[in-house]
Amino acid sequence: MKRLVKLVGGVVLVAALLPNAVAADDKEVIEYRQHIMNALNEQAAALGMIMSYAIPDDNAVAHFQAIALTAKTALKAFEPKVQGGEAKPDVWANWADFSKRMNEFAQNSEAVAKLGAAQGTEAAMQRVLDALPCKSCHDIYRTESKSKGKK
Amino acid sequence: MKRLVKLVGGVVLVAALLPNAVAADDKEVIEYRQHIMNALNEQAAALGMIMSYAIPDDNAVAHFQAIALTAKTALKAFEPKVQGGEAKPDVWANWADFSKRMNEFAQNSEAVAKLGAAQGTEAAMQRVLDALPCKSCHDIYRTESKSKGKK
Numbered sequence: 001m002k003r004l005v006k007l008v009g010g011v012v013l014v015a016a017l018l019p020n021a022v023a024a025d026d027k028e029v030i031e032y033r034q035h036i037m038n039a040l041n042e043q044a045a046a047l048g049m050i051m052s053y054a055i056p057d058d059n060a061v062a063h064f065q066a067i068a069l070t071a072k073t074a075l076k077a078f079e080p081k082v083q084g085g086e087a088k089p090d091v092w093a094n095w096a097d098f099s100k101r102m103n104e105f106a107q108n109s110e111a112v113a114k115l116g117a118a119q120g121t122e123a124a125m126q127r128v129l130d131a132l133p134c135k136s137c138h139d140i141y142r143t144e145s146k147s148k149g150k151k
Numbered sequence: 152m153k154r155l156v157k158l159v160g161g162v163v164l165v166a167a168l169l170p171n172a173v174a175a176d177d178k179e180v181i182e183y184r185q186h187i188m189n190a191l192n193e194q195a196a197a198l199g200m201i202m203s204y205a206i207p208d209d210n211a212v213a214h215f216q217a218i219a220l221t222a223k224t225a226l227k228a229f230e231p232k233v234q235g236g237e238a239k240p241d242v243w244a245n246w247a248d249f250s251k252r253m254n255e256f257a258q259n260s261e262a263v264a265k266l267g268a269a270q271g272t273e274a275a276m277q278r279v280l281d282a283l284p285c286k287s288c289h290d291i292y293r294t295e296s297k298s299k300g301k302k
Contacts, residue, residue: 025205028200028205028206029206031200032197032200032205032206035193035194035196035197035200036193036197036210038189038193039190039193039194039197039217042186042187042189042190042193043186043190043221045186046183046186046187046190046224049179049182049183049186054176054179054183055179055180055183058227059187059223059224059227059228062220062221062223062224063224065220066190066217066220066221066224069213069216069217069220070194070213070217072210072213073197073210073213073214073217076209076210077210
């Protein structure tokens with residue numbers, strides 16, 4: 001709404017009354033979180049190619065940093081209780097556990113990214129599972145049917 | 152090779168003689184840069200949903216930051232002169248222009264991300280084309296056949 005306020009002066013009062021007026025519909029909620037999880041998947045795949053020595057490691061720290069940043073955005077995208085996509089209903093049924101895992105993912109991946117920036121790629125690689133706990137969470141909270149080929 | 156040096160002491164000399172010993176094959180080079188461009192595409196799509204008011208803007212600054220970080224990694228991924236994927240041969244035929252555009256994208260998207268972090272989402276949104284010059288570059292350097300549905 002803030003953008004509308006800037007563009008159209010007349011709606012200032014409306015925006016003030018509705019500070020969180022953006023209401024995403026269910027399809028959009030699902031699509032948005034999929035963009036975030038897909039971004040994580042692409043970054044993890046790029047990092048995986050470096051880990052397996054297929055690609056030189058020039059970008060490794062930046063990949064860790066991008067994963068850490070994206071991890072921070074993921075939980076917010078699941079907050080609306082909208083079932084669908086590849087998310088199991090358990091995401092919301094076990095929200096305390098799901099959100100704990102997501103927050104730990106965000107915190108740990110940020111720590112690994114900082115370690116990489118301070119001490120180099122190799123130091124970060126030693127803690128890569130902290131930065132990429134993908135499978136442990138997907139095994140519980142993601143449906144298998146649509147996730148072939150993903151981590 | 153550094154990881155091998157750490158794991159297997161006996162190859163220290165080999166690693167010293169071959170400091171850039173990771174030689175990606177052509178298929179891997181293409182796959183790696185696709186992961187990076189796909190990550191950019193997913194982040195841009197997520198940001199696009201916020202720009203169009205489909206999704207609240209809580210994550211907007213983080214999306215800008217992730218785009219800036221990923222943009223930094225993109226040029227390196229195109230340095231090996233390996234044609235294929237969606238990249239036109241012009242990428243390498245016009246490398247001076249392509250790399251200039253990629254570097255400007257990285258610099259400008261970082262500036263917009265910093266603006267967003269300092270002054271908030273709305274300030275960043277005003278300069279969104281600096282952070283997302285996708286189409287102007289894709290029109291020149293990406294094949295159209297495979298890029299349907301992408302920005």
